[in-house]
């Protein structure tokens with residue numbers, strides 16, 4: 148289908164873009180990769196009067212690690228993550244996540260920040276960010292503010308961003324030694340959204356005890372879910388089989404799936420249990436130096 152008519156602007160600075168957004172309010176939508184927004188426009192599920200295209204703003208396509216923080220700029224595409232040596236060697240969980248998204252054509256355009264800002268509970272990056280921990284930078288008319296991932300996803304397709312704000316950067320604490328993470332997803336066919344998916348990130352102390360655990364769940368609730376009881380059950384423990392099984396069951400208990408064409412709720416809940424166990428084992432393998 149053909150989208151409804153809209154005005155189009157392509158500002159060349161954050162200040163120009165946020166001024167436009169402040170002036171236009173709810174009539175405007177930011178366009179980045181367009182891989183969620185354009186289909187919505189074509190289906191006429193969204194009909195903004197104005198698109199503010201941020202693709203011409205220079206300096207937003209960086210992936211860096213400095214001062215103990217990984218930063219990902221607003222115009223980093225999924226394919227940039229896949230091609231980054233830094234991501235491949237230090238953040239394999241991000242590579243796992245990206246590779247599962249859609250197909251190479253979509254990944255060449257879709258941005259990681261757009262994946263968070265869109266806040267579809269079926270999107271893959273939100274759960275991974277909840278497992279990794281960190282925050283986003285939101286730039287608006289009044290300057291910048293930081294929003295922790297835990298406060299960012301406020302409802303289905305809804306975030307803590309204000310109408311004049313652009314998500315300009317993702318900030319993830321660099322993993323300490325003996326860390327590992329993994330993202331596992333079950334999809335009906337390649338490129339589909341998740342029936343359910345689980346992200347796990349762990350950091351072990353020198354004696355092998357778990358010092359930090361993050362567990363995020365995709366598409367089993369109205370928002371991505373941070374499985375805090377599962378995380379709490381892992382901390383301070385040696386992650387043997389019993390600990391892994393207990394955390395997997397707690398994550399399943401924390402899921403809030405509903406039945407739909409991807410399967411009944413109870414099937415999805417059990418899927419969360421199975422995927423959490425497997426993701427934890429993979430994360431532990433990576434924490435021990437495995438790939």
Ligand SMILES: Cc1cc2nc3c(=O)[nH]c(=O)nc-3n(C[C@H](O)[C@H](O)[C@H](O)COP(=O)(O)OP(=O)(O)OC[C@H]3O[C@@H](n4cnc5c(N)ncnc54)[C@H](O)[C@@H]3O)c2cc1C
Nearest residue numbers: 177179180181182183184249257258261262264270271314
């Ligand atoms: C065929 C297909 C399959 C897909 N499969 C998957 C999948 O399996 N898993 C998955 O996670 N995703 C999937 N996607 C979605 C894809 O990853 C989207 O591109 C992504 O969710 C949005 O990123 P974008 O850069 O394309 O954003 P856009 O489509 O440009 O924007 C999406 C929304 O976010 C807002 N927005 C975008 N960037 C910003 C920003 N920097 N600051 C503030 N607001 C912003 C826009 O205003 C809009 O409301 C699929 C898409 C397609 C077309």
